Amino acid sequence: GAVVSQHPSWVICKSGTSVKIECRSLDFQATTMFWYRQFPKQSLMLMATSNEGSKATYEQGVEKDKFLINHASLTLSTLTVTSAHPEDSSFYICSARRDTGLNTEAFFGQGTRLTVV
Amino acid sequence: AQKITQTQPGMFVQEKEAVTLDCTYDTSDPSYGLFWYKQPSSGEMIFLIYQGSYDQQNATEGRYSLNFQKARKSANLVISASQLGDSAMYFCAMREGKGGSYIPTFGRGTSLIVHP
Numbered sequence: 001g002a003v004v005s006q007h008p009s010w011v012i013c014k015s016g017t018s019v020k021i022e023c024r025s026l027d028f029q030a031t032t033m034f035w036y037r038q039f040p041k042q043s044l045m046l047m048a049t050s051n052e053g054s055k056a057t058y059e060q061g062v063e064k065d066k067f068l069i070n071h072a073s074l075t076l077s078t079l080t081v082t083s084a085h086p087e088d089s090s091f092y093i094c095s096a097r098r099d100t101g102l103n104t105e106a107f108f109g110q111g112t113r114l115t116v117v
Numbered sequence: 118a119q120k121i122t123q124t125q126p127g128m129f130v131q132e133k134e135a136v137t138l139d140c141t142y143d144t145s146d147p148s149y150g151l152f153w154y155k156q157p158s159s160g161e162m163i164f165l166i167y168q169g170s171y172d173q174q175n176a177t178e179g180r181y182s183l184n185f186q187k188a189r190k191s192a193n194l195v196i197s198a199s200q201l202g203d204s205a206m207y208f209c210a211m212r213e214g215k216g217g218s219y220i221p222t223f224g225r226g227t228s229l230i231v232h233p
Binding site: 034041093095106107109110 | 154159160161162163164167208220221223224225226228
């Protein structure tokens, strides 16, 4: 299957600092990527849909000024958590959509565990 | 209303036995796809199996098979010959509409524990 690489796998940062998470599709071009947040023992919550070359579409309740998304190329989307606070600690996971004819598949990155202290 | 319902928060199964993880879905779109993912403790989401709404036969991938009952709107995952490494969270997901609107909706997940 296709490979999506997410970096870093885990990060610890101080309150008030910003953290950037990268999501790369390694062997296919992804015009659309998705960013999810997952709390312990819970399902994935879609935060935003990232489209190459245009502004991201945020889900209701997600602060776009806090979670900055940039999708500058067909293989890279970044999520920046600005002015992080302990309540932002969570598991963040991206997926990249690959269009193959009639089917569309989404492949997931490995996830990033963010701890804000 | 929930689009994907996984009613089993946790399941136990003995090694080498088969286990069924339940998933029901709700959609009015005639074109949709159903997915199952495995999430081990490391956090990565591993794609297991896919079933399209127009597929005539149930999907199978190795030890994984999808029991697709369209009229009941259920898409249960069957794992045969369970292995200790199958212990993980399992998520059922659905995407609605044709390729242009792929945004998967996830269920709450089922925690599977395989014991020796």
